[in-house]
Amino acid sequence: MARSVLKRPQKKRAGQYHHGDLRRALIDQALRTIDTNGVAALTLRGVAEALGVSRTALYRHFSDKQSLVAAVAREGFRTFRMALGAAWQEAGRGLPGLDAMGEAYLRFASGHPAHYRVMFGRFVESQARDPELLQEAEGAFQVLVDALLELQGEGHARRDDALLQARLVWSVVHGVAMLTIDGQLPPGEDGAAALGRYATDRIRAAIA
Amino acid sequence: MARSVLKRPQKKRAGQYHHGDLRRALIDQALRTIDTNGVAALTLRGVAEALGVSRTALYRHFSDKQSLVAAVAREGFRTFRMALGAAWQEAGRGLPGLDAMGEAYLRFASGHPAHYRVMFGRFVESQARDPELLQEAEGAFQVLVDALLELQGEGHARRDDALLQARLVWSVVHGVAMLTIDGQLPPGEDGAAALGRYATDRIRAAIA
DNA sequence: ACCTGAACACCGTTCAAGT
DNA sequence: ACCTGAACACCGTTCAAGT
Numbered sequence: 001m002a003r004s005v006l007k008r009p010q011k012k013r014a015g016q017y018h019h020g021d022l023r024r025a026l027i028d029q030a031l032r033t034i035d036t037n038g039v040a041a042l043t044l045r046g047v048a049e050a051l052g053v054s055r056t057a058l059y060r061h062f063s064d065k066q067s068l069v070a071a072v073a074r075e076g077f078r079t080f081r082m083a084l085g086a087a088w089q090e091a092g093r094g095l096p097g098l099d100a101m102g103e104a105y106l107r108f109a110s111g112h113p114a115h116y117r118v119m120f121g122r123f124v125e126s127q128a129r130d131p132e133l134l135q136e137a138e139g140a141f142q143v144l145v146d147a148l149l150e151l152q153g154e155g156h157a158r159r160d161d162a163l164l165q166a167r168l169v170w171s172v173v174h175g176v177a178m179l180t181i182d183g184q185l186p187p188g189e190d191g192a193a194a195l196g197r198y199a200t201d202r203i204r205a206a207i208a
Numbered sequence: 209m210a211r212s213v214l215k216r217p218q219k220k221r222a223g224q225y226h227h228g229d230l231r232r233a234l235i236d237q238a239l240r241t242i243d244t245n246g247v248a249a250l251t252l253r254g255v256a257e258a259l260g261v262s263r264t265a266l267y268r269h270f271s272d273k274q275s276l277v278a279a280v281a282r283e284g285f286r287t288f289r290m291a292l293g294a295a296w297q298e299a300g301r302g303l304p305g306l307d308a309m310g311e312a313y314l315r316f317a318s319g320h321p322a323h324y325r326v327m328f329g330r331f332v333e334s335q336a337r338d339p340e341l342l343q344e345a346e347g348a349f350q351v352l353v354d355a356l357l358e359l360q361g362e363g364h365a366r367r368d369d370a371l372l373q374a375r376l377v378w379s380v381v382h383g384v385a386m387l388t389i390d391g392q393l394p395p396g397e398d399g400a401a402a403l404g405r406y407a408t409d410r411i412r413a414a415i416a
Numbered sequence: 417a418c419c420t421g422a423a424c425a426c427c428g429t430t431c432a433a434g435t
Numbered sequence: 436a437c438c439t440g441a442a443c444a445c446c447g448t449t450c451a452a453g454t
Binding site: 251252253263264267272273 | 445448450
Binding site: 117120121137160161164165167168170171172173174175176178179182184185194195198199202203205206207 | 325328329345368369372373375376378379380381382383384386387390392393402403406407410411413414415
């Protein structure tokens with residue numbers, strides 16, 4: 001039970017309030033559960049218990065379970081957007097920057113498969129009705145669009161509709177990510193890593 | 209309620225057995241529910257009731273809910289494999305055959321989004337432990353590998369590792385399918401259809 | 417073999433009530 | 436405002452019992 005720190009049963013004396021940012025704590029705990037045991041293992045009761053809070057306290061901050069999951073997904077897109085942007089910058093933009101973004105993307109997906117799945121799998125049916133989630137997702141996508149526009153300007157990418165081009169690149173990387181976290185690739189060097197390299201190479205050819 | 213035929217409450221006189229192929233009926237009913245209302249709406253009790261059968265009758269044919277879902281997923285891959293093979297053949301193989309396979313793929317995904325999601329989204333955690341499901345999935349994938357090998361032989365595709373090449377193409381189409389059924393593309397002609405055409409065109413360039 | 421009904425241990429969510 | 440405890444209407448699954 002060396003990993004019991006993950007549970008964080010944070011028992012506080014009964015009768016006290018959860019002074020502090022309960023909303024934040026709920027999202028963090030939900031994310032921890034999802035990352036560790038998958039979204040199927042997420043129960044509101046479990047989250048509340050881990051925080052030492054009543055089962056219904058959550059409804060002060062989220063209208064229902066889907067809202068909580070949507071918040072977790074939104075958080076994911078935010079992290080995602082920042083990781084992509086950082087990779088692009090640190091690699092010095094240009095084609096190496098594009099490669100670095102691809103790597104960062106796949107690193108996030110394979111490092112947090114359950115979280116990634118929550119972001120892209122329709123666990124949030126209300127996606128259409130959660131404008132903030134949609135906006136955050138578009139923000140992450142926009143990083144790629146901007147990069148491609150810049151590459152087009154420098155003659156590193158063909159001057160197709162940048163939105164369409166970005167959707168294609170996104171599709172490839174998303175597809176690779178899904179195959180990877182679904183365990184549909186051979187383990188080890190021949191699997192995800194090899195496909196990642198090949199995909200990077202062929203994407204360059206496809207947009208050149 | 210003109211669509212009540214979908215429910216098929218098939219009430220039979222109490223005390224009778226469900227003479228016939230209950231296993232088949234369970235899979236069909238589960239698929240119907242998933243296609244109509246999504247996998248989240250699938251309950252064993254609902255399936256049993258729709259079939260006019262006891263809640264526990266199901267356990268004669270499936271060890272648990274996941275097994276039933278796995279059977280539905282397996283069925284999906286079978287349909288998928290046949291659709292891909294048929295498209296390839298009917299288009300006269302070659303590059304038009306590859307395009308036709310892509311179209312057939314996207315048609316299945318957008319026509320049966322919930323079913324498609326069950327096939328690819330880890331609802332079946334036991335995927336690794338269900339050899340039949342894995343085998344069926346590989347069968348569908350093999351159709352694409354064979355097509356690419358043939359294209360390579362005819363000089364229509366670069367002679368890269370065919371498995372890697374197939375995984376790349378699969379990634380693109382899967383990615384496009386996911387973006388489509390997730391509603392992350394603009395509606396109408398500018399959305400899924402445009403991306404499908406662009407992806408087809410750019411895949412040709414990537415593997416040429 | 418195949419099916420049943422009652423029971424068990426879970427869920428998400430509501431609601432009147434407390435501070 | 437924020438939290439609580441009891442209650443409700445659901446689940447998947449088990450099990451002894453029926454034919």
